[in-house]
Structures are given as structure tokens and as C-alpha cells.
Amino acid sequence: MLLIRSFRLFSTLINKYSPPMNKLHKSPGAGEKKAIHVTQHNFTTQEENVKFQALPSPVKSYSDKKEYRVIRLENNLTVCLISDKSPIEEIFEDTETESDSSFVTSDEESDLSDGSEQSEEHGGPKGDIEQKMAAAGLCIGVGSFSDPKDVPGMAHFLEHMVFMGSEKFPSENDFDSFIKKGGGSDNASTDAETTCFYFECLEKHLHEALDKFAQFFIAPLMKREAMTREREAIESEFQMALPSDSSRKEQLLCSLSQEDSPVNSFAWGNLVTLRDSISDDKLYEGVHEFRRRHYSAHRMTLAVQARLPMQTLEQYIVECFSNVPNNNLPPEDLSQFSTSIFKTPYFTRIYYVKPMKDLCQVDLTWCLPSFRDKYKSKAHEYISHLMGDEGNESLLSYLRNRVWAISTSIGNGESGTELNSIYSLYTVSIVLTEEGLKQVDEVIAAVFSYLSMLKQIGPEERVFNEMKLIADTAFRFAREDPAVDTVEDLCENMQIYPPEDYITGSELYYEYDPEGIKEIMDLLQPSSMNIMIVSKKLPKDIVYDQTEKWFGTRYTDREVPASWISKWESVKPYPEFSIPPPNPFITTDFSILEKKENQPEYPQQLSDNPLYEIWYRQDQKFELPMAYYYLYLISPLSVKSARSNALLDMMINFLVYSLTEVAYPAVTADLSYAISSYEKGLMIKVYGYNQKLPVLLDLISSKLITFGDEISLAVFEAVKDKLIKSYHNKAIKPSSLAKDMRLILLVNNVYTTMEKHMELQTVTLDELKDYCKEFIKTLYLKSLVQGNVTALEASATVKKFVDTVHFTELPADIRPKYKVVQIPKGEKCFRIESFNKQDTNSIITNYYQAAPFTIRSSVIIEIIMLIIEEPLFDVLRTKEQLGYNVYCSLRDTFGVLGYTITVNAQATKHTTNHVDNRIEEFLKHTDKILESTPEKELNQIKEDLIKTKQCAHTDLKEEVDTNWSEIISDDYIFDRLKQEIAAIKDVTLKEVRQWWKTHNKFGDKENFRKLTVQVVGHNKSEKDVKDADVDVLGNDKEDAVLGRKFRVTVLGNESLCKKEKKDKEYFIKDVEDFRSGLVMFPSVEKLPK
Secondary structure, three states: OOEEEEEOOOOOEEEEOOOOOOOOOOOOOOOOOOOOOOEEEEEEOOOOEEEEEEEOOOOOOOOOOOEEEEEEEOOOOEEEEEEOOOOOOOOOOOOOOOOOOOOOOOOOOOHHHHOOOOOOOOOOOOOOOOEOEEEEEEEEOOOHHHOOOOOOOHHHHHHHHOOOOEOOOOOOOHHHHHHHHOOOEEEEEEOOOOEEEEEEEEHHHHHHHHHHHHHHHHOEOOOHHHHHHHHHHHHHHHHHHOOOHHHHHHHHHHOOOOOOOOOOOOOOOOHHHHHHOOOHHHHHHHHHHHHHHHOOHHHEEEEEEEOOOHHHHHHHHHHHHOOOOOOOOOOOOOOOOOHHHHOOOOOOOEEEEOOOOOOEEEEEEEEEEOOHHHOOOOHHHHHHHHHOOOOOOOHHHHHHHOOOEEEEEEEOOOOOOOEOOOEEEEEEEEEEOHHHHHOHHHHHHHHHHHHHHHHHHOOOHHHHHHHHHHHHHHHHOOOOOOHHHHHHHHHHHOOOOOHHHOOOOOOOOOOOOHHHHHHHHHHOOHHHOEEEEEEOOOOOOOOOOEEOOOOOOEEEEEOOOHHHHHHHHHOOOOOOOOOOOOOOOOOOOOOOOOOOOOOOOOOEEEEEOOOEEEEEEEOOOOOOOEEEEEEEEEOHHHHOOHHHHHHHHHHHHHHHHHHHHHHHHHHHOOOEEEEEEEOOEEEEEEEEEHHHHHHHHHHHHHHHOOHHHHOOHHHHHHHHHHHHHHHHHHHOOHHHHHHHHHHHHHEOOOOOHHHHHHHHOOOOHHHHHHHHHHHOOEEEEEEEEEEOOOHHHHHHHHHHHHHHHOOEEOOHHHOOOOOEEOOOOEEEEEEEEOOOOOOOEEEEEEEEEEEEOOHHHHHHHHHHHHHHHHHHHHHHHHHOOOOOEEEEEEEEEOOEEEEEEEEEEEOOOOOHHHHHHHHHHHHHOHHHHHHOOOHHHHHHHHHHHHHHHOEOOOOHHHHHHHHHHHHHOOOOOOOHHHHHHHHHHHOOHHHHHHHHHOOOOOOOOOOOEEEEEEEEOOOOOHHHOOHHHHOOOOOHHHHHHHHOOOOOOEEOOHHHHHHOOOOOOOEOOOHHHHHHOOOEOOOOOOOOO
């Protein structure tokens, strides 16, 4: 079952599918029933004598300095306490009661990710005292598999409802408000057999946070009026998921199971299941009964982490959670079901599925016995490791050589419908080329040929030992995750493994099981698999004549031709196949450099010349054999035109494609590389165990100067088609379109996805080859090397890269620059239709522009965002139900400050104009919020914000990324957080109020500049939408008209201005006309400090 994750901080839904398919992070250990020695302790609180049991502590990594203790309370709630041994300041000295005013930190997905705007977050600890967040996670052994058949979505609905106040803390937003007031965040998720809640906060707020958190499970209110509102949020969440092809495929697969099985259900829930098909009285009674039946202490597992003494953590937990009720009722018995759950007439057929995005792939799925009792050997991962190999003589290499496939993903994921107590799904997913789609039977034949080879060779202990060695090494030198991630994973693992294996159960290979490997391979038969082909370009005889009930997915199915099955059953191993040889990239040297005295706190510049700059810092804190080599190749070609920008994306796609086979052994050995486009060029990141990173970087640099000549016409067409599809899929996503439009209106040298899509249509192979050569001729290189590496090694490795690529100097005056337009005073609106006619989601992003960046201005805006975020969410999302996603964000757009307020609404419920008006109505009352904020509360807000900024980096990568963001942005403010903390201390309440009065519509408007970008969803049901409307850029027939150019429908005219009571100049009708007369903020050239 897709993991339905109800983000409270950003109020977003994330569908959590499998991590890398060859890893199993949640395999249970039901088969390992051990006799556990139990020690009973007495613990005394002020109220009564409370007893708990001590259970065995989990095995932990050598590098993990935290202390773990597992206890079981009298009510049978199992708890894992984690005492972080890091230094800590006294957190109890400030115990004053805080004001009830609510605030929350929040930010949209960083614009840094696709290179279109600088990151707004610089993060990390640079204060005098490093802080850490405390966190807690609680998992309950019940999920959507327990939904009543007549009320699909009940488990998900209950997960929402327990947030809505408790008897002890009756305010609906009490917990959210408090957590965010404590500088943290909270979240919850519903899976097939589990429901998980977790939060993080500053350590000094942990005790009170746990008290409020525990009330979710002791005495939640779940009032009728809250119920009627919150099911609207469930509906919005579902509407946001409707365009997701992975969600649609998963729901379709669920519908192929036995009708009476728990899989054949609808986990999301919506207004149909929670309103239209049930009376309010029955729903109210049902959700309370579901909670009483399933939310029982003996089915709960809790993990808590903080830098507090173990005895203090014990005290907190006993005090807060001992009163969680325990009904001692057994969980629902699902043992009546087995792998036969998918032995239906519908499963073993070919399904042709119409996607929302432009996809082309085939999924082969088998239903196998549950892997839960096989976590010691992880036999299925042995098979995934070999079938998913991407090196020479692999399955993917064979398919790529015939230009039939682009990539593969093989194994078992971790979502509830893939891995549960009843069965496990094993999937071979192949992203096809157009030719591969035509030859899909041969593609599948290759899969069975590779399987035939594996069966013929039989399991090899050498391969298993290599997998074990890599996993053992990774565990030994594991990075420290943020506390909230640790407790989330741990409380879920506690539902599955015995205490000793809470941490290691998902990560390590304990025993070699050749018979188990053989058993799984024998079950992967052609006659027992489901075939799902997802593509917009299917044979002419395929007609989508069926519709899935919940998501409305259109599909058809066919019997698998007997000739195909016969061919697959008899196929022999192809001569092109073999298992990978011993891995030459496996690290053998784990020595750590000696610490240096007087080590600089920030990166130092080793080299600065017209060709490149090298920044370096030796790790002094984490003491791991890891290093990071980050390189940024800046070229004027990156911003020359939309076509040149698209060619850069194309070049990177081919570089990654050509590296796959030769670099895959390094990836398998836990070395990593990432190549991406960024604002001014190409970025290369190489990281992992430091010993062999220079070898991997040498491999990349060598390929960079030769790969252009290696591209064949067939591969060119296949990869080009994949990139065109990628552009298409990004453009039809309303949030991506809104971001594209905001940036194109504000910034020069920025090109939209639509422009690049149009240009890429006519790019030729020769043009690409010329571009690849031209790009590396003239460059400027920025680099950062940080970790377990000497300055000499760092300098030599980067210089070798420079010598290999052999580029000439790019003078500073012709390096790419970005400038931002100054929005006119008042309000401007750019309103367009979204491209996907089936998507009801609208995005409203109101951008309020301020002035060029200063540290002081940025922290003032940040403080205001902290003050208004929670009331904004409470009013617009919880009370008015304008949309599931409501948040505000500080913006630093290429050195120009501002903030945004974003709402993800549905066109079926609200117009974008209505949402915009409600945002402004909220902001109208912000003056009152600020005026009612006392000095004492502002001081508390400032103190918590400072502590949040002092939060320690939990691993080396966080520290490296923070430093890298300063280098690539040309800011070089490595002590940014120290400067921000100093500025926060000096900010006054008068200053905050004055800034707001001059930057909003209802103040003196002296600096009020607003741009609202509105992407309007479609108020149509799927059955009302013709194929031609849906496939905006899809089929060949449409490519001649639509594939070359998006039809951007701009909304807004004089009559609409009158109707909405707007100024006649309110709507922007043409981007260039809007930008042509505007003043540009100067682009500030900054020098390294």
C-alpha cells in the first residue's frame, strides 16, 4: 500500500515508495522468536510506583556513540530510548510558560534542486554552542489492511483525527502550534499494517511535547465538527495524488487481488467513502470504535532521542505514556490470506495502462511468500543485486546495446502492498525506448534468459560475501541521521524485529542461504507474473475500455500469448550474460587522518587562478574515512539561449548514460557520483569512502572529453525521447509550472521547461556532438574538497581533472550573470491554465518582493514567517479548507529578498481569485497578530530561532553542502549563521512591525510589491476529457502542433478585472511586455573572503 504521509509542517502528501529496490529496510523477523531475559525495575514518579521491564538493547554501529535502552511499560507499550552523548548545554534553566501565540518554520522545496534559484536555506551549526533536535516517533501495528470494507480510508482518516485536540489539550491546533513554537515539525503516515506519528523539537521542549503527543493515544477528542472538516483535507490529499502514475498503478494492482482480501481496498479515502457512502453518525461512531479497537498500548512502539540522561528519558516516558490504554485484544488475523491473494483470473495477464505523464515502461510482478522471516539472509536481495547490475555483461547492458531500454529497477520495495505479513511482491521494472516497446516480448525474454543463467550457475557465496562486506562496512561507518529520521525508522523496525536487531535487521546480511535463493528464483516463472505496460504510444488495436474505480485509470487487459510464455520458459542463457567479477572499487583503507591543531573553522582556498578555485577543509569532527569532491563547471553556453540550455541537459543525460556501465562497480561499493545542470553550468559531485574517490573522478573526467564521439544515432534518439518526456512530465505538474512562471517573470537568463521542450524537438546528433566539444573548451571551475583527505591530495586530484579536461580560461566579465526585475508597486497577476486537463489541482503562489539581500532584512522576514505560518495554516487549511498544502517561505532570489505564500487548492472547490482574496484577508489581520505579540514572546521566538540555527550537522555531508552553497552562490559567507544569530539578537519588535507595515497591502504600501502566479486546475471529471485534451505533448499526431509548442492559455481580460474588482492593469498578458519596462536590480559580484 502506498504510504500515505500527512505532512503537518508543509502540509503535503508524499507517496513513499521503495528506496533502492535492492535494499530492504523494513524486513521483519517474525520467525526469530527468542527467549528474552527480562529484568524488572522499579521507577518512582511523584504520583505512584510504576514498574517497567528492561529488554535487550539493540546492536549498534561502531561509529554510533549514542546509548540505547529498550523498556516495556506496564501497559505493554515498548519503548526504545536513545541518549545522545554529544555535549549539551543546560536545557532546563528556562522553564517559563510561553505565550499561546503560534508560529512555525516552513519552506518550500528548495529551488536549488533544479538550478533555477538560489537556496533559501543555509543550515548548520556555526554558533558557540551546537544544538541538536530531540525527536520521538510512535508506530501502531494497524493500517489500511484493517479498514472496514464499507469504509475505505478509515485508518488514514483516524490518523488525521487524533491531531485535532485532546481532553487535556482541547485546542485543535495545540500540538502543531507547540511543536512549531519549539522550532520543530511533526508528521504522520498510514501504511498497510502500520500507522506512524513522529515529531522533532528543541530539546528543552521535549517533556511538554511528549505530554501533548501522548494524549493522541490516551484521550483524543475527535469531535464531529472537526470530523466534517478533516475529511475535506482527506479529499484534497487524494486530489493531489490523482495525477500520480505510481499511485494509479498501485491501486490498479490492488484491484487485481481477491475481492475479499485486505489488499483489495482504497487506502486513501475520499469524500465518496467518508461522506457520500456513510452517515455522519456512523462515521463518527466508526472512527471512535476503530481507535478503541486498534490504538492499544500493546500494539505501539515508541522511540525517543535526545541529549538527555537515560534516567531523565525514562522518567519522561513513564510519566507521559503509562496511561495509554491497553485493551489486550489481538490484531486482526490475516493468516487466512497468503500468496493466493493474487491467484485470480485477473493477475496473470497483460495490462496496458494509460499514464498521466509521458511514460514508457513495463513492470513484471510476482507475488511471493512474505520475506519477513528471511531478514537474516535477505535471499531476494542477492537476486536483485545480480539482476539489477548495470555493469558490463549485465541485463541492462544487453538491453541498452539493442537500444531497447534506458534503465531498470528490480526487487522488492517497502510499501505495505509490496512487503507485509501476508506476501511480498517482486518486481522487474524496465524503462523502455520506443523500439523496446515494439519488442517487449524480446525484452521480457532477456529477463528470463538472465534468470536462466543465474539458475544454471547457482548461488555463489563469493557474491554474497561481497554484498555482506559492503553492508558491514557501510554499517560500521554509518552517517548519523537527523534524530527525527532515526526515531521514525526505529519505531517502525520495532514492529518487526526482536530488540537486538532493531537497528541491524534491515541493514546487515547475517547468513548465506543458497537454498532460499534457489526457492525464490524457481518462483519467478512466466506463467505466474503480472505484466503491466504503461505508455501513451501503444499498438493501434489497443483500446482503453476499462476504468479503475477510485483513480479513474484507463486501461485494458489481454491474455498473455501462449507462444510468448513458451518462449520465455524455454529460453537459454544468452552468451552476452555473466555475473559481475570481483569489485575493484571496494575500499580497503579506512585510516583516519590525524587531527590538526588550530584547524580553520571554515574551508580555506588552496588555489585561485583564472582557470579554477579550490576550497578545502579536512574533517575534524566526524572521524570517518569519507570525503567529498564537488566541482562546478561554469560556461556561458549554459545561459546563451533556451536551445543551449536544453543542449546542456541533453549533454548531461548522455554523460550519465555513458558512465553507467563503467562506473556501476563504484556505486555498488558505496561510492557515489551525481552529475547535474545548475544555474551557470554543469555540476559534478563525487563522494564516499575517500580511498578510491580520485579513481572515480578520473573516470568521469576521461569520459567527459570522449563521450560525445561515442554517441550512436539510435541511442541519441532514445535518450532525446526520454528527455523530451521528462520535460513534458515536469511541465504538466502545476507546482513546477507555477515555479517556472514565477522565475521567468522575475529573472533574466532563465528558460522555461516549455521553451526547452520546444527547442529539443529539432536538436540533431551532430549539433549535440559539437556542443559537447564546445562546452569544455572554455570554462571556469569552482571546487570544494572536504573530509578525510589532505590538502595535497585535494589539490592534486582537482588539478588532474583540470589537466584532463584541458579547458581554457573563462574571463570573469563573460561568466553568466543573473539579474532580477523590480516588480512595480501594487499587485500583478499572471494566471494560466494547467496543461493536464485531468488535473483539478490549482497552485496559487503570492510573491511579495522586498529589497536586495542583507543579513538583517533576511532574519526580520524569517521571524515574521515564524510568527504567521501556523496561524496561516490554521485559518486557510484547517478552518477554511482552501487546500491541503498551505505554507509561507522566505525567498532569496539571486540576492533579492521577499517571501511567498502558497496554497494548493482544487478547481472543483475554489477559484484562484477566491484563494488569493482569502490570503490577503489573512494578511490584513497580520498587523493585529504582530501588534499583539509582546516583547517577551518575541524574545522567546528569537531564542528558539537561534537554537534552531545552532543545531549541529548530523553528518559530514550536511556540513559540506552548507559550505558548497556559499561557494556556488558567490556569497562565500561561511559564517552566515553566526552573522544571522548576531542579527537576530539585535532585532526589535518595533523593527519587525515597521518592516511589515511598509511591505503589505494594508499598510502604508511604501514598499508593497506583489506578484501572484496562479495555475488554474480543470473542473472536469476524467470521462469528460478527450484524449486530445489530455495528451498535450503526447502522441505523434499532436507533436506536429502541440509537441513543438505548449499551448499556454493566459487568463485575464478587462471583463474579468471588472468581475473580480481589479485594476485594469492587474493581469499580465505577455511575459516580455511585462518585463520590458521594469528596472533590474544590479547583479552583485562577490569575491571570496
